[in-house]
Amino acid sequence: MSTTYTITLQNCAFFARHGVHDEEEFLGQRFFVDAELDVVAGDALESDSINDTVNYGIAFTVIEEIVTGKRRYLIEALALDIAKGLCAKFPQIKRAKITVRKPNAPVPGVLDFVQVSVEYFA
Numbered sequence: 468m469s470t471t472y473t474i475t476l477q478n479c480a481f482f483a484r485h486g487v488h489d490e491e492e493f494l495g496q497r498f499f500v501d502a503e504l505d506v507v508a509g510d511a512l513e514s515d516s517i518n519d520t521v522n523y524g525i526a527f528t529v530i531e532e533i534v535t536g537k538r539r540y541l542i543e544a545l546a547l548d549i550a551k552g553l554c555a556k557f558p559q560i561k562r563a564k565i566t567v568r569k570p571n572a573p574v575p576g577v578l579d580f581v582q583v584s585v586e587y588f589a
Contacts, residue, residue: 469507469508470507470508470512471505471506471507471508471561472505472506472508472512473503473504473505473506474502474503474504474506474520474521474523474526475501475502475503475504476500476501476502476504476523476526476527476530477501478499478500478501479499479500479501479502479527479530479531480497480498480499480500481497481498481499481500481530481531481534481535482495482496482497482498482535483495483496483497483498483534483535483538484496484538485498485538485539485540485541485542485545485569486540486569486572486573487540487541488573490573491573492538496569496570496571497570497571498534498542498545498567498568498569499567499568499570499580500530500534500549500565500566500567500568501564501565501566501568502526502530502549502553502563502564502565502566503563503564503565503566504521504526504553504557504560504562504563504564505560505561505562505563506520506521506557506559506560506561507559507561509559511559520559521553521557521559521560525556526553526556526557529549529552529553529556530549530552530553532552533545533548533549533552534549541583542567542569542581542583543583543585545567546565546566546567546583546584546585547565547585547587549563549565549567550563550564550565550585550586550587551587553565554587554589558589560589561588561589562586562587562588562589563586563587563589564584564585564586564587565584565585565587566582566583566584566585567582567583567584568580568581568582569581569582
């Protein structure tokens with residue numbers, strides 16, 4: 468029987484240019500990302516070593532590189548790319564639930580944000 472634990476990075480903020488509309492690419496906006504990562508413990512809980520777990524500083528950098536990289540039209544696609552990127556970097560991740568929030572979505576009304584969550588199983 469193996470042990471798992473969850474690492475959560477909450478409300479990571481990045482400036483990027485995602486969206487369907489030209490003005491979204493031109494103006495850009497802030498995006499917020501939550502990453503919930505289920506990790507197979509392996510030796511990490513016993514070894515107490517950063518080398519045996521998901522280093523959340525590196526995980527943040529992976530998220531940042533993807534969010535601030537190439538433009539995506541849909542935040543759904545962005546969330547999936549983040550999940551895949553984290554699982555590729557850290558093979559001990561067995562499930563990545565990524566939530567992307569877009570506060571300045573071009574909608575005909577007032578809202579706090581649009582949010583999409585993707586759950587990816589490695």
